[in-house]
Amino acid sequence: MLQVKELCKYFGGIKAVDGCSFNVERGTITALIGPNGAGKTTAFNCISRTAQPTSGEVWLDGERIDQLRPHKITRRGLSRTFQISRNLADMTVLENVICQSQIGGWRDLLKPAMSPEEIDKAMHLLDFLGISRIAHEDGSNLSYGQKKLMDLAALLMSDPKIILLDEPAGGVNPTLLEEIVGHIRKLNEQGMTILIVEHNMNLIMRLSHRIVVMAQGRVIAEGTPAEIRENPAVLDAYLGGTLEDAA
C-alpha cells in the first residue's frame, strides 16, 4: 500500500535519512523502530511531506505522493500524528479535533464556524475513543494520554486509509496506554493500515505484524516481532542489549 523507495533527507552534512526503503502492506500494523537519531521521525516527516525529501520516492496505492503538499496527501488517505501534540491555543477538545484535521490545509482554520456535520463526526469519534465527556474542556488542560487521544480523533476526521502514529505511548500513564493500544488494535481490525514510530518495545512487540528497523538513516532489518527480537544486526544497533532494555 505504502512504498518508500531510496528516501534521503540531508541537513547540510547530516544524513538523517540515507537511502531508506520499505513497504507497508495494507491492513497491517507496521512499526518503524531504531535507536535515537536513527532517522525515524525524519522519515515520517518526509512521507507525510512535513519535510521535503532530498531525494527518493514515496508511493501510496500506486500513486507517487512525495511531491504533493501535505493536505493533498491527507486527501489521498494518509494522515499522521506528531510526537508533541499540536493542541491549538484557547480551543476546546472538540474545536481542536475539527480545526486540527488536515482535510483542507490551513483554509480550515479560517472557517468562521464548525458545521453541524463536522461537530457530529467529531463527537462520534470522541465517543469511539471514550473521551466525549471532555469534548468541551480546554484542550491545553489535558493529560499526555488524553492529548494523544484528541490527536487521534483529529487524525480520523479525514477518513484516512493509512495512519502514521509518532510515539503514541510517549509520556502516557500505563492505564491510558492500554486504552490507546486497544484503540489502535480496534482501528486495525476495522481495516485501518497503521505505521507506528515508538520506543516502547513491549507495545511494539505486542501490536505489530511487521517491524522495520532503522539505524543511521537506513533500514537494517525487517521482519516479524519474533524475527526482529533475535536479529543480531538489530541487537548490535541497540548496543548489544535486549530490545526491551532499550525501551
Ligand SMILES: Nc1ncnc2c1ncn2[C@@H]1O[C@H](COP(=O)(O)OP(=O)(O)OP(=O)(O)O)[C@@H](O)[C@H]1O
Ligand atoms: N531539522 C534538523 N536539522 C538538523 N539535523 C536534524 C534535524 N532533524 C533531525 N536531525 C538529525 O537527523 C538525525 C535523525 O533524527 P530523527 O529525529 O529523525 O531520529 P529519530 O530516529 O526519530 O530519533 P528519536 O528516536 O530520538 O526521536 C539526528 O542526527 C538528528 O540530530
